[in-house]
Amino acid sequence: MRIASVSIAALATALAVPAFAQEQAQAENSSTGGIAEIVVTAQKRAENVQDVPIAITAFTAGALQERAVGDVSALSGITPNVTLDASTPFSGSSAVLGATIRGIGSSDFAFNIDPAVGVYLDGVYLGRSIGANQDLLDVERIEVLKGPQGTLFGRNTIGGAISIVTHTPGKEFHVKGDVTVGRFNRVQARGLVDIPLTEGLSSSVAFGIHKRDGFQKRIAYPNAGANDSFTQFPASGYETRSRQGGDNSWNLRGKLRWDNGTSFRATLSGDYTNIDQDSTANTVLAVTPIPGPFAGVAANNIPGTALDVVTGSSGFLFAGLYNFCIGATADQIAARNATALCGPRSSVNGYNTIPGLASRNVDGDPFNNLLPYDGRWVNTDKDTTYANGNNFSKLKQWGLGLNLEYDLSDNVMLKSITSYREVDFKAGVDLDNSPLPILQTSFIVDQYQFSQEVQLTGSAMDGALNFVLGGYGFKEKGDLRDFVTFSAGLLQVDGPGKVDTEAYAGFGQIDWRVSDLIGISVGARYTKENKQYDGAQADANGFNYKLFNCLATDPATGNPSSACAAAVGFPIPSQPFRYYPTSPNKQTFDDFSYKLGLQLHPTEDVMAYGSFSRGYKTGGWTTRLSNPLPVAPTFGEEVAETFEAGVKSTLLDRRLQLNAAVFTTKYKGIQLNFQQGVSPTIQNAGDARIKGFEIEMVAAPADGFTITASAGHLDAYYTSVLAPAQVAPNPFQLGVQKGSDLPKAPSWKFNVAPRFEMAIGDGKIVALADWTHTTGMRNDTEGTILLLRPTTDIVNASLQYQAPDNQWNLTVGGTNITNERYLVTGQAQIAGGQIYGTYSRPAEWYVRLGFEF
Numbered sequence: 001m002r003i004a005s006v007s008i009a010a011l012a013t014a015l016a017v018p019a020f021a022q023e024q025a026q027a028e029n030s031s032t033g034g035i036a037e038i039v040v041t042a043q044k045r046a047e048n049v050q051d052v053p054i055a056i057t058a059f060t061a062g063a064l065q066e067r068a069v070g071d072v073s074a075l076s077g078i079t080p081n082v083t084l085d086a087s088t089p090f091s092g093s094s095a096v097l098g099a100t101i102r103g104i105g106s107s108d109f110a111f112n113i114d115p116a117v118g119v120y121l122d123g124v125y126l127g128r129s130i131g132a133n134q135d136l137l138d139v140e141r142i143e144v145l146k147g148p149q150g151t152l153f154g155r156n157t158i159g160g161a162i163s164i165v166t167h168t169p170g171k172e173f174h175v176k177g178d179v180t181v182g183r184f185n186r187v188q189a190r191g192l193v194d195i196p197l198t199e200g201l202s203s204s205v206a207f208g209i210h211k212r213d214g215f216q217k218r219i220a221y222p223n224a225g226a227n228d229s230f231t232q233f234p235a236s237g238y239e240t241r242s243r244q245g246g247d248n249s250w251n252l253r254g255k256l257r258w259d260n261g262t263s264f265r266a267t268l269s270g271d272y273t274n275i276d277q278d279s280t281a282n283t284v285l286a287v288t289p290i291p292g293p294f295a296g297v298a299a300n301n302i303p304g305t306a307l308d309v310v311t312g313s314s315g316f317l318f319a320g321l322y323n324f325c326i327g328a329t330a331d332q333i334a335a336r337n338a339t340a341l342c343g344p345r346s347s348v349n350g351y352n353t354i355p356g357l358a359s360r361n362v363d364g365d366p367f368n369n370l371l372p373y374d375g376r377w378v379n380t381d382k383d384t385t386y387a388n389g390n391n392f393s394k395l396k397q398w399g400l401g402l403n404l405e406y407d408l409s410d411n412v413m414l415k416s417i418t419s420y421r422e423v424d425f426k427a428g429v430d431l432d433n434s435p436l437p438i439l440q441t442s443f444i445v446d447q448y449q450f451s452q453e454v455q456l457t458g459s460a461m462d463g464a465l466n467f468v469l470g471g472y473g474f475k476e477k478g479d480l481r482d483f484v485t486f487s488a489g490l491l492q493v494d495g496p497g498k499v500d501t502e503a504y505a506g507f508g509q510i511d512w513r514v515s516d517l518i519g520i521s522v523g524a525r526y527t528k529e530n531k532q533y534d535g536a537q538a539d540a541n542g543f544n545y546k547l548f549n550c551l552a553t554d555p556a557t558g559n560p561s562s563a564c565a566a567a568v569g570f571p572i573p574s575q576p577f578r579y580y581p582t583s584p585n586k587q588t589f590d591d592f593s594y595k596l597g598l599q600l601h602p603t604e605d606v607m608a609y610g611s612f613s614r615g616y617k618t619g620g621w622t623t624r625l626s627n628p629l630p631v632a633p634t635f636g637e638e639v640a641e642t643f644e645a646g647v648k649s650t651l652l653d654r655r656l657q658l659n660a661a662v663f664t665t666k667y668k669g670i671q672l673n674f675q676q677g678v679s680p681t682i683q684n685a686g687d688a689r690i691k692g693f694e695i696e697m698v699a700a701p702a703d704g705f706t707i708t709a710s711a712g713h714l715d716a717y718y719t720s721v722l723a724p725a726q727v728a729p730n731p732f733q734l735g736v737q738k739g740s741d742l743p744k745a746p747s748w749k750f751n752v753a754p755r756f757e758m759a760i761g762d763g764k765i766v767a768l769a770d771w772t773h774t775t776g777m778r779n780d781t782e783g784t785i786l787l788l789r790p791t792t793d794i795v796n797a798s799l800q801y802q803a804p805d806n807q808w809n810l811t812v813g814g815t816n817i818t819n820e821r822y823l824v825t826g827q828a829q830i831a832g833g834q835i836y837g838t839y840s841r842p843a844e845w846y847v848r849l850g851f852e853f
Contacts, residue, residue, distance in 0.1 A: 034653075034654040034655070034700065035650065035654045035655065035656075035657050035698055035700055037049075037050075038058050038060065038141070040052060040056060040058050040141070040143050041143070041163070041165070042054055042056055042143055042145055042152075042163070043152060043466075043468070043509065043511070044152055044455055044457055044468045044470075044509075045457050045466065045468065050605075050607070050648045050649075050650055050657070050659075051607065051648075053519075053521065053597055053599050053607065053609035053611060053646070054145055054146075054147070054611075055145070055146040055147060055644065055646060055659075055661040055663075055694060056143055056144065056145050056146070057075075057079045057080075057082075057143075057144040057146075057696070058141055058142065058143045058144070059075065059078075059141060059142045059144075060140070060141045061139055061140060061141070061167075064136055064139060064142070065178075065850075066755075066766070066768055066798065066800070067753070067768070067770055067796065068796055068798065068813055068815050068846070069136065070135065070136060070188075070210075071086065071133050071134060071135050071136060072084060072097055072099075072119070072132065072133050072134050072136070072142075072162060072164070073085055073086035073094075073097060073133050075142065075144065075162075077751065077770075077772040077774075077794055078710075078751050078753070078770065078772065079144055079710075080694045080695075080696065080710040080711060080712025080749050080751070081101065081102050081103075081146065081692060081694055081712035081713075081714055081749065082100070082101050082102075082144060082146070082160075082712075083098075083099075083100040083101075083105070083744040083745070083746070083777070084097065084098070084099050084100075084133075085097070085098035085099075085744075085824045085825055086098075086133050086280075086824065087280045087824060087825055087838055088107050088108060088109045088129070088825055089107065089108075089680075089780070089825050089826060089827040090429060090431060090441045090827060091109045091130075091280070091427065091429075091443070092279035092280055092392075092393050092427040092428065092429030092441070092442075092443075093109075093130070093275075093279070093280065093393040093395065093425070093427045094133065094245075094247075094277075094280055094393070095130065095131055095132075095133050095275055095393070095395050096109045096129050096130050096131075096132070096133060097115075097119065097129050097132035097133040098129070098744075098825060099115060099116070099117035099119070099129070099132070099159070099162070100116075100117065100159060100743075100744035100745065101117050101144075101146050101147075101159040101160035102146055102147060102159060102160065102663070102665065102690060102692060102714065102716075102745075103159075103665075103667075103688070103690045103692075103714055103716030103742045103744070103745035104116050104117075104158055104159030104160075104640060104665075104667060104690070104742075105117060105159055105743075105744055106129070106617075106671070106673075107673055107743065107744070107780070107781075107825070108129075108673050108680065108682070109128075109129050109130055110480070110482075110623060110624070111128065111445050111447065111478060111480040111497070111499050112480070112497065112499055112533050112620045112621050112623050113620055113671075113673075113682060114127075114155075114156045114617060114618050114620065115128075115129045115132070115156055115617075116156060116157075116158050116159040116617050116638070117156075117157065117159040117160050117161065117162060118149070118153055118154070118155075118156050118157035118160075118161045118162070119132040119134070119161075119162045119164070120153070120161060120162065120163045120164065121134065121164050121166070121271075121399070122164070122165060122166055122269065122401060122403070122417075123163075123403070123417045123453070124399070124401060124417065124419040124421070124451060125153075125154070125156075125451060125474065126421070127447065127449045127474070127476045127501075128423055128445070128447055130395070130423055130425050130445055130447075131273070131395060131397045131423050131425070134164060135208060135210070135249065135251055135273065136164070137166075137190060137206050137207075137208045137251055137253060138166050138167040138192050138204070138206035138253055139164060139165070139166055139167070140165045140166060140167050140168065141165050142162065142163065142164050142165070143161075143162070143163040143165070144160065144161075144162050144163075145160050145161045145162075145163065146160045146661075146694075147159075147160055147613060147642045147644055147663060147665070148160075148593070148613045148614055148615025148640045148641070148642050148665075149161040149613075149615060150525055150591075150593030150594075150595075150613065150614055150615030150616060151507060151509055151523035151524060151525045151593055151594060151595045151613065152468070152507060152509060152523065152525070154472060154505055154507070154525060154527060155503060155505070155527050155529065155591070155616065155617065155618055156617050156618060157615055158615035158616060158617050158638060158639070158640040158667075159640070166206075166253065166255075166269075167192060167204060167206065167255075168204075168255070168257060168267070169194050169195075169202040169203050169204035169255050169256070169257040170194040170196075170202060170204070171194075171196055171202050172194065172196060173194060173195060173196060174192075174193070174194040174852075174853075175191070175192070175193050175194075175851075175852065175853055176191070176192045176193075176850075176851070176852040177189070177190055177191035177192060177850070177851055177852075178190055178848050178849060178850035178851070179848070179849050180846050180847065180848040180849075181846065181847055182212075182844055182845055182846030182847065183843075183844040183845050183846070184212050184213040184214070184215055184246070184844065185211070185212065185213045186210075186211070186212040186213075186247075186844070186846065187209075187210075187211050187212075188208070188209065188210045188211070188212075189208065189209050190206070190207070190208040190209075191206065191207055191208075192204065192205070192206045193205050193206075199260060200258055200259060200260025200261070201256065201257070201258050202256075202257045202259075203254070203255060203256050203257070204253075204254070204255045204257075205252075205253070205254050206252070206253045206254075207250070207251070207252050207253075208249075208250065208251050208252075209249070209250040210247050210248070210249050210250070211246075211247060211248050212246055212247040212248075213243055213246050214241075214243030214244045214245040214246030214278045214281065215243075215245045215246075215281065215383055215841060215842055216243060216244040216245045216281035216282075216283075216382075216383050216384065216385055217242065217243055217383065217384050217385070218240075218241070218242050218243060218244065218384075218385055218386075218387060218388065218391070219384050219385070219386065220386075220388075220435075221371075221386040221434070221435050224371065224435045225369050225370055225371045226360075226367065226368045226369060226370060227370055227371060227435050227436050227437075227488075228354070228370075228436075228437055228488050228489070229437075230388070230389035230390060230430065230437045230440050230485070231348075232347045232348065232354055232437075232489070233346075233347060233348065233437060233440065233483075233485040233489050233492060234346075234347075234348050234483050234485075234492060234494055234540060235348075235390060235428055235440065235442040235483045235485070236426050236427070236428055236442035236443055236444045236481065236483055237390070237392065237394075237426055237428055237442065238390065238428075239390060239391065239392040239428065240388060240389065240390065240391045240392075241278050241391045241392070243278055244278045244279055244280065244281045244282065244385065244387075244391060245278060245280055245281035245841070246277050246278040247277050248275070248276055248277040248278075249273065249274060249275040249276075249277065250273075250274055251271065251272065251273040251274070252271065252272050252273075253269065253270070253271040253272075254269065254270050254271075255267060255268065255269045255270075256268045256269075263406060263407035263408075264404075264405070264406050264407075265404075265405040265406075266402070266403065266404050266405070267401075267402070267403040268400075268401070268402050269400070269401045269402075269403075270398070270399070270400050270401075271398060271399055272396075272397070272398040273395065273396070273397040273398070274395075274396055275393065275394060275395040275396075276392075276393075276394050277392075277393050277394075278391055278392070278393065279390070279391050279392060279393050279427060279428065279429040279430075280393070280429065280838050281382075281383075281385075281838055281839060282385065282387065282429060282430070282431055282433070282836055282837075282838055283379045283382045283385070283433070283836060283837055283838070283839055284377055284378055284379050284431075284432065284433035284834050284835070284836045285378065285379070285786040285787070285826070285834075285835045285836060285837060286378060286732070286786055286834065286835040287319070287373065287374060287375050287377055287378055287833060287834050288317060288319065288320075288732075288830045288831075288832075288833050288834060288835070317830075317831055317833065318486045318487040318490055318491055318678065318831065318832055318833060319373045319438060319487055319832065319833025319834070320833070321338075321341065321487060321490055322357065322372075322373055322438070322487035322488055322490060322833075323372045323373060323374070324336075324338070324342075325338070325341070325342035325356075325357035325358055325359075325360075325490075326357050326358075326359070326360045326361045326369075326370045326372065327361050327362060327372065328342075328358075328359060328362070329359055329362055330358065330359055333358055333359065337549060339358070340545075340546035340549060341490065341543070341546045341547065342356050342357050342358035342359075343356040343358060343546070344356045345357075345488070345489040345490065345492075345541055346489065346492055346540050346541040346542070347489070351540075351541075351542065352542075354489060357370070357488060357490075370436070370488075371434070371435070371436055373432070373434065373436055373438050373487070373833055377432060377433045377434045377834070378433075379433055382821065382839050383839075383842070385430075385433050386433055386434050386435060387430035387431075387432065387433055387434065387435075388430065388435045389428070389429075389430030389432075389437060389440045390428025390429060390430055390440060390442055391428065391429065391430060392426070392427065392428050393426075393427045394425070394426045394427065395423070395424070395425050395426075396422075396423075396424040396425075397421070397422070397423050397424070398421070398422055399419060399420065399421035399422070400419065400420050400421075401417070401418065401419045402416075402417075402418045402419075403415070403416070403417050403418075404416040404418075408458075409458075411458050411459045411460065412456065412457070412458035413456075413457050413458060414454070414455070414456055415454070415455040415456075415457065416452070416453070416454050416455075417451075417452070417453040417454075417455075418451075418452050419449075419450070419451050419452075420448070420449070420450050421448065421449050422446075422447065422448045422449075423445060423446070423447040423448075423478075424445075424446055425443065425444070425445040425446075425447075426442070426443065426444050426445075427442060427443050428440070428441070428442035428443075429441055429442070431829070431834070431836050432833075432834060432836075433834075433836075436488060437485050437488050437489065438486070438487055438488065438832075438833060438834070439484075439485070439486060439487075439829060439832050439833065439834060439836075440483075440484070440485040441482070441483070441484050441485075442482075442483045443480070443481065443482055443483070444479070444480065444481040445478065445479075445480045446478050446479045446480075447476065447477075447478035447499075448476070448477060448478060449474065449475065449476040449477075450474075450475045451472070451473065451474045451475075452472070452473045453470060453471070453472045453473075454470055454471050454472075455468055455469070455470040456468070456469045456470065457469075461512075463513075464512065464513040464514075465510065465511070465512045465513070466510070466511045466512075467508070467509065467510045467511070468507075468508060468509050469507075469508040470506070470507050470508065471504075471505070471506050471507075472503075472504065472505040472506075472507070473502075473503070473504050473505075474501070474502070474503040474504075475501065475502050475503075476499065476500075476501040476502075477498075477499065477500045477501070478498070478499055479496070479497070479498055479499075480495075480496070480497050480498075480499065480623075481494070481495060481496045481497070482494075482495035482537075482623075482624065483495070484624075484678075486678060486832050487832070487833065489541055490541065490543060491539070491541060491543045491626065491678070492539070492540035492541040492543075493537065493538075493539070493540070493624070493626065494537065494538045494539075494540045494577075495535070495536075495537035495538075495580075495623060495624060496535075496536045496537070497533060497534060497535040497536065497537070497580075497623055498532075498533070498534045499531075499532070499533055500531070500532040500533075501529065501530070501531045501532070502529065502530050503527060503528070503529035503530075503618075504527070504528050504529070505525055505526060505527040505528070506525070506526055507523070507524065507525035507526075508523060508524060508525075509521065509522065509523030509524075509595070510522050510523070513601075516601060517600060517601055517602070518598070518599070518600060518601075519598070519599035519600075519601065520597065520598055520599070521595065521596070521597035521598075521599070521611070522594075522595070522596060522597075523594060523595040524592065524593070524594040524595070525592070525593045525594070526590070526591070526592050527589075527590060527591045527593070527616075528588075528589075528590045529588070529589050529590070529618060530586070530587075530588050531586070531587050531588070531589070531618070531619075531620065532585055532586045532587075533585055533620065533621045533623070533632075534582075534585050535580035535585075535621065535623050535632065536575075536578055536580055537578070537579045537580040537623060537624070537625055538575075538577040538578045538579060538580075539577050539579055539628075540577060542576075542577065544568050544569075544570070544627065544628065545564060545568060545576075548567075548568050550564040550567060550568060562574065562576070564576070568628065569627075569628045569629075569630070570628040571628055571629065571630055578628075579625045579626075579627065579628045579629065580623070580625060580629075580632065581628075581629060581630060581631055581632050582632075583631070583632060584631070584632055584634060585632065587619060587620070587621075587634060589618050589619060589637055591616045591637065593613075593614045593615050593616060594613075594614055595611060595612065595613040595614070596611065596612045596613075597609060597610065597611035597612075598610050598611070605649060605650045605651065606647070606648070606649045606650075606651075607647065607648045607649075608645075608646070608647045609644075609645065609646055609647075609648075610643075610644065610645045610646075611642075611643070611644050611645075612641070612642070612643050612644075613641075613642050613644070614639065614640070614641045614642075615639075615640050616637050616638060616639050616640070617637060617638040617671070618637055619634065619635050619636040619637045619671075619684075620634070620635060620682070621633065621634050621635070622634075622635065622679075622681050622682045622683075624679045624680050624681070625679055626678045626679045633681070633682075635671055635682050635683055635684050636669055636684050637669060638667070638668065638669045638670060638671055638684075639667075639668045639669060640665055640666070640667050640668070641665065641666045641668075642663055642664070642665040642666075643663065643664050643665075644661055644662070644663040645661070645662050645663075646659065646660060646661035646662070647659065647660050647661075654700075655699065655700045655701065656697070656698075656699050656700075657697065657698045657699075658695075658696075658697045659694075659695075659696045659697070660693065660694065660695045660696070661693060661694050662692070662693040663690075663691070663692060663693070664689070664690070664691045665689070665690040665691075666687070666689060667687060667688040667689070667690055668687050669684040669687070670684065670685060670686050670687065670688055670718075671683070671684060671685075672684075672685035672686060672736065672781050673780075673781055674736065674780075674781045674782050678829065678831045678832050680827070683722065685721055685722045685736070686718045686719075686720055686721035686722065686736070687718070687719050687720045688716060688717060688718050688719055688742055689715075689716075689717060689719050690714065690715070690716040690742070690745075691714075691715045691716075692712065692713050692714040692715060692716075693712070693713050694710065694711070694712045694713075695710065695711045695712075696709075696710045697709050697710070704756060704757040704758060705754070705755070705756050705757070706754070706755045707752070707753070707754050707755070708751075708752075708753045708755075709750075709751060709752045709753065710749075710750070710751045711748070711749070711750050711751075712748070712749045712750075713747060713748055714745045714746065714747060714748075715747070716741060716742040716745040717739055717740060717741055717742065718736065718737070718738055718739065718740050718742070719738060720738060721736050721737060721738060721740075730830065732784055732785060732786070732828060732830060732835065733782040733783050733784045733785065733828060734778075734782070734783030734784075734785065735782060735783060736781060736782060736783070740783065741777070741778055741783070742778070743777065743778040743779060743780055743781055743783075744777060744778070744779070745777060745778075746774050746775045746776065746777040746789075747775045747777075748773070748774070748775045749772065749773070749774045749775070750771075750772070750773040750774075751770070751771065751772045751773075752770075752771050753768065753769065753770040753771070754768075754769055755767070755768045756768075760801070761804075762804035763801060763802050763803050763804050764801075764802050765799065765800065765801055765802075766799075766800040766802065767797075767798075767799050767800075768797065768798050768799075768800075769795070769796070769797045770795065770796040770797065771793065771794070771795050772792075772793070772794045773791070773792070773793050774791065774792050774794075775791050776788060776789055776790050776791050777789050779823055779824075779825060779826055779837070780826065780827065780828065782828060784826070784828040784835060786826075786828075786835050786837075787823055787826040787827075787828065787835065787837055788823075789822050789823055790822060792820050792822050793818065793820060794816055794818075794820055795816070795817050795818050795820075796813070796814065796815045796816065796817065797813060797814055797817060798811050798812065798813030798814070799811070799812050799813070800812075806852060807851065807852060807853055808849065808850065808851045808852075809849075809850045809851075810847070810848070810849055810850075811846075811847070811848040811849075811850070812845075812846075812847050813845070813846055813848070814843065814844065814845045814846070815841075815843070815844050815846070816840070816841065816842065816843050816844065817843050818843070819842055819843040820840070821839050821840055821842065822839065822840050823837040823838065823839055823840075824837075824838050824839065824840050825837060825838050826838060
């Protein structure tokens, strides 16, 4: 029995980690032998994280720097049951955050699709996943809240919330900064200056620049032939570079803080980020097999149309049609009713202004031959590519904020948070690993948002009763435009749209310490939102008209295109290219989320809690169509309901902090993102059950030595899905059925990070290692086999010398030092002709010089 007890204790110590803000403990108190107390605002008031009955992982500025965390996605490895990826499929940008907490998340960056994990910057909700992978410039702390946060944080937080709190201006002059160099010609510089202005007015300015070459090289393909240039087809811009996966950004934040010790305080802030860098790296994992001399003939082809040419298990295969057009004779093309399909194509200059593909490789002229799209384009080296198309990611993001606080009494405060923000995004990425324009995507998103929140917080009954009441308003508006070129322009998707959202909420929560032993929490939030989407996605090449052989003249003339459009099914005959119908373009959602909690305090340093919480994610529209529809495709909201029980403890004279949580979640109306033909489609396609636990620990067994560790376990699976025909698997995929795993939900994640600090004269040396073991997971809904993320073991390490009083410090470190490579994201574009993905960054070294005075 004694041996078993010791083994269990040892396992807990080895597996636990700082999911509740213990990183700062190891950074600031290892020399004194105690574990630091960290204050968070997860419940809209300042509290010791150990007193908050929520599973929270908090990180301070010192801990983030020591563990080489530069942006939000880098928190993924050191936070149990959390998966944060820098990019989503075909976005082409590392500034896009793919966030999943406890198996609930979203893997699309489209303007009309909301995230399931809310990201907050100084209390302000960031409405888009574009730009949510914030550079952690002048961060004071980050709080990662797990489970539905619908009561105090609101809509689109059913997985959880990530709260970024930036530096508050100090009342004394203070300068802090660092310069970093590293692999891939990395150069990074950051600085922060506190400048007192008057007795009650202080200010701060923070800046950062970051440049790094891409890790994936573009190389020329020998004998490229006469392939079309990507600049011939509509796109958001035209720019190519020699590498992919690089960084080039700068950002700036300024704050003015008024606090003269009276009842009124105010903070005015502004921030600006400019990113102009490569697109994310891309690797083609497979070219979709296209059997037969003309890519195969399916049994359900429609006689008399060009569907008799190229179909397969996933629908029309565009790469197969391209190969057929360039390799077939005129008679063979005519016999398959494909003369129009293989004929002239649309361009940036108008309809049917590019010569056709028909018989290019069999016309007797070898100088106009085109390369086929086949297995030669599967990458043999993940860090090189033959792509030569668009390669850019540009983001301009800025915001203004005004926080006002007024003490109505010693125990009651009124707070206002006002914010205006804008996002201006453009990106272009070549996804086919070839000099052919087989799959080229580019995007434009212009978004602005205005939000206003008012909070009344306070306490009564000598602090035994704490409350928060509030109201919230949010308005978001903007434009988006998607450009997608398939198979040398045979299909050219042009997808403009406009979004207009208004949301209003009222919320409140009461926490009452009934006695020394018992506490209770009751909270609720009602949200009402009105959403409008006006889409005008179009088929710029007239593919459907050609497909059904009803294109007598240019559809743009309207003669006889109106009758043709109606026959083919286009919703607006007067706009013959337009796929997207005009209605329904408005939806209304309302939701009542709530939380009930019970806490037990057997001792001053131990709290056990149980809670039930509900959250929701708003609905929307599927915007990416490849066929005309009579009615705009909508999807409804998601709902998550979670029971959670946990314990938080600080033991052994503050030398051991051990926290644990166990939870079960009913996840309803899941907005599954899966492929229908070439189109990523959103549907409320299923329900799921999620069960799991987290164990998190920080221990300081000796002065100068700490260990943080964690273990997270998830059992996340679908309990029901749509009819199999709607989410049917194919030979490349595991499919989605009852019992299938949810994406981005690994069964196990372990993290262990020992830290050793030793005095050297008047200075000291700090050595830190960090190991994260994550079991395999799905990277997409359908479980594409080639996209499965394997079990990974990531190791980071650093060695730092701190001069006396830490006036300067020098750090040498490495990230992913064992060079573990895995797919971060990807897509099975089977109908388009390929399966592709983005690999993680390789091993990298860095040297950082920091200073402070």
